[in-house]
Amino acid sequence: MASAKTAGTPATTPITLLHTSDWHIGKTIRGLSRADEHRAVLGEVGDIARAHGVNVAVVSGDLFETSAPTAESEQIAWDALLDLADAAGNVVVIAGNHDNPRRLDALRNLARLGNIHVVAEPRRPDDGGVIRLEIDGTAVNVSALPFVSKRGIVRADQLMQGEAYEHQGLYADRVRSILEALDAACDDDAIRIIAAHGFVLGGGAGGGERPAHLADDYAIPAQVFPTGANYVALGHLHNAQKIPGPTAIHYSGSLLQLDFGDHNVAKSVSIVELAAGAPAAVTVVPVTGGRPLRTISGTLDELRATEVGDEWLRVRVNEARRTDLADEVRAIFGERCVDVFIEAAEVATETRRAREMIATRTPSQLYGDYLESLGIEDPTLVALFDELLHVVDTDADDLDDDDGPNDDGQQSTASVSEDA
Numbered sequence: 001m002a003s004a005k006t007a008g009t010p011a012t013t014p015i016t017l018l019h020t021s022d023w024h025i026g027k028t029i030r031g032l033s034r035a036d037e038h039r040a041v042l043g044e045v046g047d048i049a050r051a052h053g054v055n056v057a058v059v060s061g062d063l064f065e066t067s068a069p070t071a072e073s074e075q076i077a078w079d080a081l082l083d084l085a086d087a088a089g090n091v092v093v094i095a096g097n098h099d100n101p102r103r104l105d106a107l108r109n110l111a112r113l114g115n116i117h118v119v120a121e122p123r124r125p126d127d128g129g130v131i132r133l134e135i136d137g138t139a140v141n142v143s144a145l146p147f148v149s150k151r152g153i154v155r156a157d158q159l160m161q162g163e164a165y166e167h168q169g170l171y172a173d174r175v176r177s178i179l180e181a182l183d184a185a186c187d188d189d190a191i192r193i194i195a196a197h198g199f200v201l202g203g204g205a206g207g208g209e210r211p212a213h214l215a216d217d218y219a220i221p222a223q224v225f226p227t228g229a230n231y232v233a234l235g236h237l238h239n240a241q242k243i244p245g246p247t248a249i250h251y252s253g254s255l256l257q258l259d260f261g262d263h264n265v266a267k268s269v270s271i272v273e274l275a276a277g278a279p280a281a282v283t284v285v286p287v288t289g290g291r292p293l294r295t296i297s298g299t300l301d302e303l304r305a306t307e308v309g310d311e312w313l314r315v316r317v318n319e320a321r322r323t324d325l326a327d328e329v330r331a332i333f334g335e336r337c338v339d340v341f342i343e344a345a346e347v348a349t350e351t352r353r354a355r356e357m358i359a360t361r362t363p364s365q366l367y368g369d370y371l372e373s374l375g376i377e378d379p380t381l382v383a384l385f386d387e388l389l390h391v392v393d394t395d396a397d398d399l400d401d402d403d404g405p406n407d408d409g410q411q412s413t414a415s416v417s418e419d420a
């Protein structure tokens, strides 16, 4: 697009950002590979970037599921990043808590040849912490804050301040201080994007996040983000969501449903229109390349009649427990059935029967049933039981009479003294 920009005039050409995160390549489900799903969904992401005329992409961390990804996982990730760079022109990638920052950093210089800007560990603004791009004459600054551990944040803070800094201090305060240092280095007329990986308060977990990294110790209030930022591209939480705060703060969410806690949540990437002086316009674009996770339940007959697609299934079967039951369920659904839970139907039924029996029979009848179950036939025992029952009932009636109108007070006093 032609730029009529003259010196001193802020750039006004809007840009289109694609925001994605939490790919978790290498994630398996009960040991089964999800590599094909990752290939499919990442192919979709490239297609979306092209269809929307995206001119910069941000990947906000957790590219990989583990810190030691397989060669296959690395190939999927780097092929996807190259495809995205081809579609968008530039890609900014930060490390998440699942990634191995040193491993990503090792490829930083190589990746830059493909217009992939990797920030795996916090960096000073003048040493790659702020990525300065020019897109159709518009200056775009991306401040990058990869995931940092509680130990790492002190070092990162020191790095930004350029001087020894107190070791005391809350995680959130350190994050604020780092973001301020990055923001202060941004160009005045640039569109400012922040890419960060962490748990920002107000966000709801989806599934598959590491519980330790959702703890309060790691919580970041939305107020730490500078108001001058046009858009904050977050990674860490797996549900796409907007966080209330001083600017547009969004999680793009994961691309696959990663856990059964994640089921029924549509997966997506975010397309963001950014222009100087205008609020960010965010469009959530669904991706469907992953297989949904679904929980179904019923008897074997009901399960056989349940229509299923290509979902990964967790099955709750309501049948009496027997040896081959789980295998019978797997025979219906095949490999996609990754979990089988046997609901203890027989126990539930017995409990219900017992409750019904107690509710409909007198104590004498129940005692008679009990004797019968022991094979004892002795009418005198039943008579004795009735006599004792009568005595107990009468005593209870006497107590009630004594209590009179002050029932509650008397009763509680009595029970307290008995307990003591």
Ligand SMILES: [Mn+2]
Pocket: 022, 062, 096, 098, 209, 236, 237
């Ligand atoms: Mn994650």
